[in-house]
Amino acid sequence: MTQFDLIICGGTVATASDTFDCDVGVRDGRIAALGTDLGAAGDVINASGKLVLPGGIDSHVHIAQPSGPDIVMADDFESATRSAAFGGNTLVMPFCLQQRGQGLRDAVTGYRALAEGRCHTDVSFHLIISDPTGSVLGQELPALVEDGYTSFKVFMTYDGLALADMELLKVFSCARETGALVMVHAENYDAIRFLTEQLEQGGKTAPKHHATSRPIAVEREATHRAISLAELVDVPIMIVHVSNDDAIQQIRWAQNRGLKVYGETCPQYLVLTEKDLDGLNMDGAKYVCSPPPRDKASQQACWRGIQAGVFQVFSSDHCPFRYDDPRGKLVPNGRTSFRWVPNGIPGVETRLPILFSEGVKKGRIDLNNFVALTATNHAKMYGLYPRKGTIAIGADADIAIWDPDRSVTISQSMMHGGADYTPYEGLAVTGWPVTTIVRGQPVVRDGELVGQMGHGLHLPRERSPYARPAATG
Numbered sequence: 001m002t003q004f005d006l007i008i009c010g011g012t013v014a015t016a017s018d019t020f021d022c023d024v025g026v027r028d029g030r031i032a033a034l035g036t037d038l039g040a041a042g043d044v045i046n047a048s049g050k051l052v053l054p055g056g057i058d059s060h061v062h063i064a065q066p067s068g069p070d071i072v073m074a075d076d077f078e079s080a081t082r083s084a085a086f087g088g089n090t091l092v093m094p095f096c097l098q099q100r101g102q103g104l105r106d107a108v109t110g111y112r113a114l115a116e117g118r119c120h121t122d123v124s125f126h127l128i129i130s131d132p133t134g135s136v137l138g139q140e141l142p143a144l145v146e147d148g149y150t151s152f153k154v155f156m157t158y159d160g161l162a163l164a165d166m167e168l169l170k171v172f173s174c175a176r177e178t179g180a181l182v183m184v185h186a187e188n189y190d191a192i193r194f195l196t197e198q199l200e201q202g203g204k205t206a207p208k209h210h211a212t213s214r215p216i217a218v219e220r221e222a223t224h225r226a227i228s229l230a231e232l233v234d235v236p237i238m239i240v241h242v243s244n245d246d247a248i249q250q251i252r253w254a255q256n257r258g259l260k261v262y263g264e265t266c267p268q269y270l271v272l273t274e275k276d277l278d279g280l281n282m283d284g285a286k287y288v289c290s291p292p293p294r295d296k297a298s299q300q301a302c303w304r305g306i307q308a309g310v311f312q313v314f315s316s317d318h319c320p321f322r323y324d325d326p327r328g329k330l331v332p333n334g335r336t337s338f339r340w341v342p343n344g345i346p347g348v349e350t351r352l353p354i355l356f357s358e359g360v361k362k363g364r365i366d367l368n369n370f371v372a373l374t375a376t377n378h379a380k381m382y383g384l385y386p387r388k389g390t391i392a393i394g395a396d397a398d399i400a401i402w403d404p405d406r407s408v409t410i411s412q413s414m415m416h417g418g419a420d421y422t423p424y425e426g427l428a429v430t431g432w433p434v435t436t437i438v439r440g441q442p443v444v445r446d447g448e449l450v451g452q453m454g455h456g457l458h459l460p461r462e463r464s465p466y467a468r469p470a471a472t473g
């Protein structure tokens with residue numbers, strides 16, 4: 001009888017704190033041994049010359065989310081999690097979006113049904129609260145937190161999603177009482193509406209004006225306001241998809257004052273700029289996302305935020321729409337104004353290679369920091385640690401094996417999701433995940449899909465220790 005189901009041998013293992021050469025023995029989907037000469041196994045993967053890292057956790061992805069009339073997201077759970085696995089991820093965290101007038105439980109039931117039996121990686125849902133009625137905050141949300149939906153996102157902008165300050169305060173207060181972690185999309189709704197109207201009146205309707213309609217001040221103001229409202233009720237918050245130095249300064253200011261304010265940034269803010277929205281014809285629509293990519297100085301600021309620990313997590317904000325599609329970026333009324341172009345870009349497959357190449361290979365961050373930013377901190381912040389996000393005895397065997405020297409020029413032809421373009425077309429990177437293992441089962445092996453759809457499970461989560469109010473530690 002073999003002692004292990006799988007041994008990964010000869011690789012260099014890295015966690016958020018350590019890097020060491022050893023073999024990894026896997027039994028019953030968990031890491032059972034770290035050492036050398038582990039003996040016999042049902043399957044052996046030779047990882048010599050490779051890095052053996054915790055599988056990526058992408059705690060900010062949108063899958064099969066309604067995005068407006070006649071708009072369809074490019075990924076369902078099958079394609080999104082397949083793409084995630086090819087990008088070295090073993091767990092993604094999408095959202096259950098509550099539509100106005102809809103019960104939260106109803107929203108959760110709908111998304112769970114869409115995901116059931118269709119995932120290649122594990123999934124764990126956040127909620128999106130768009131209609132914080134008395135019964136949502138009084139009964140539904142507390143019950144769902146109890147059931148393991150321990151984080152949710154609120155929006156300060158977007159038609160049908162934006163919450164007023166009074167609503168934000170009520171939601172924050174409910175998060176404090178239930179122990180949920182709040183993610184905040186910080187942009188000033190009225191300012192964007194005002195600027196959009198002005199731009200449209202001036203005939204400035206091309207996709208590039210999406211960025212003009214959401215300048216840095218819009219994000220800075222909302223970031224500061226979210227922090228202040230959270231301070232009033234003493235609730236920790238995570239400011240997601242931060243794009244620039246002004247917003248970073250607000251977060252750093254809060255952190256320096258001892259407030260529990262966390263930050264997330266994304267690849268688009270490191271390697272894209274506003275200029276990408278200025279393509280020929282409608283090409284700029286490929287880069288329409290919110291907040292928009294900024295400029296080189298903002299990219300540098302985001303790197304400094306990563307290096308200084310202002311950001312705890314690096315996520316993709318994967319939100320894919322097909323480009324050449326009337327139900328995607330080329331929706332007919334998108335030609336009349338940027339305001340109708342669906343917001344969001346694909347990125348779950350490219351998040352890790354971009355940070356590895358631009359960060360680790362270029363000497364901006366070390367390998368352990370890379371692991372922390374892309375896996376361990378996501379598990380810690382969102383209540384999945386130590387089962388997920390690390391390589392340790394007893395943890396789930398969620399592992400990505402990387403060829404750290406492979407040179408790849410990113411192109412759509414090598415992507416595995418439902419979109420028909422990648423915003424990172426032509427970006428040269430060094431380092432690529434070659435094998436992805438979810439709970440001991442190879443899902444992608446040497447660049448080939450070998451896993452069965454349905455292996456990915458939905459995971460309820462513990463309350464995050466990072467969601468405890470400052471007053472209680």
Ligand code: URP
Pocket residue numbers: 062185241288289290291317319343344345
């Ligand atoms: O443009 C974006 N980021 N779309 C996704 C939805 C969101 O705000 O995260």
Ligand code: ZN
Pocket residue numbers: 185240241290
């Ligand atoms: Zn958002």
Ligand code: ZN
Pocket residue numbers: 060061062317318319
């Ligand atoms: Zn998002």
